[in-house]
Amino acid sequence: MTYKGYLIDLDGTMYRGGEVISEAIEFVNELKRRELPYLFVTNNSTKTPEIAAAHLRKLSIPATPEHVYTSAMATASYIREQNPEARIYVIGEAGIREACRHAGLVEATENVDFVVVGLDRELTYQKIKQASLLIQQGATFIATNQDHALPTEEGLVPGNGSIVAAIASASGTKPMFVGKPEALIMTQALRKLRLGADETIMVGDNYRTDIMAGLNAGIDTMLVLSGVTTEADLPQLPVKPTVTLQALSQWTFDQ
Structure with missing residues (x-):
């Protein structure tokens, strides 16, 4: 067809x-x-649509930010549909944070409705601990994707799924995946x-x-x-x- x-x-x-x-x-x-x-x-939840489109254009592939849809954008959109005034705790980089801001979601560290997890290359024990405690207090656990490993020139390196697995193990809660x-x-x-x-x-x-x-x-x-x-x-x-x-x-x- x-x-x-x-x-x-x-x-x-x-x-x-x-x-x-x-x-x-x-x-x-x-x-x-x-x-x-x-x-x-x-x-990929780390890149904004602007950055992803710019990379494509450098490779001579026609793209604008409007041509890019990331797991971060889908996650933020889904949360907004569930609760447009949601308070969220975010583990992740620029892509997921900007998507959540654009959706009007409020980042917080207490009284949180959703714990949102994307790839974070500056992950700390404190972030995992905070996410786990908030989930145990009743926050919904949602992850941008379940990719456990990412291929690089060095070999396979930890992906978002590896971070999610640690939080799931600590909190005793399985996440909802979006990507x-x-x-x-x-x-x-x-x-x-x-x-x-x-x-x-x-x-x-x-x-x-x-x-x-x-x-x-x-x-x-x-x-x-x-x-x-x-x-x-x-x-x-x-x-x-x-x-x-x-x-x-x-x-x-x-x-």
Whole structure:
């Protein structure tokens, strides 16, 4: 079918680390030429949309902050829907803090409604302790994503899921997750695109996050073998993507 909108992963789909995937440039340029709405959906809660868009533009990929939707933005939006006057305790960096401020949420250290956890590369014992105590006092525990490890040039390093695991262990409480592979971030992104699940396709390189997010939300999926999931993994996938491509250059927009 011909899709009216595209949700697109970043790392492994648009670029690998600091290097652009060449086919991605033409793919997004074609979306722009056809005036098809697209949104980059990322589990990264540390970057603001402005920073993420600037990085894409440096790689010659057309992007504005309006083209970026992060797990931090989805988390803040969800909390605002539950309680627009919520008091929140935040573990995280600029991305999650700005998203929460933009949503009108108030950061606090006591009488808190939600404990919000995103990746924090300046994490301290005190932060974990405070979060755990607030959750035990009744605050809802919500996390931007469950990525336990992040690939870097040095190897795998702790991701947000590792921080969340420590707080969950200390507080005896399981969190609610927002980012991929959860359906919640997908439904929030569709709302921003103003399109239905049946009009949209999710494009990504990671079956466990990108493709499962699409499957969980009832969205068609395009798996691109340019990153995490490889051709050798395909026979073991429990549910197949709608389409699997070696590269974005193989995609035909007029299906």
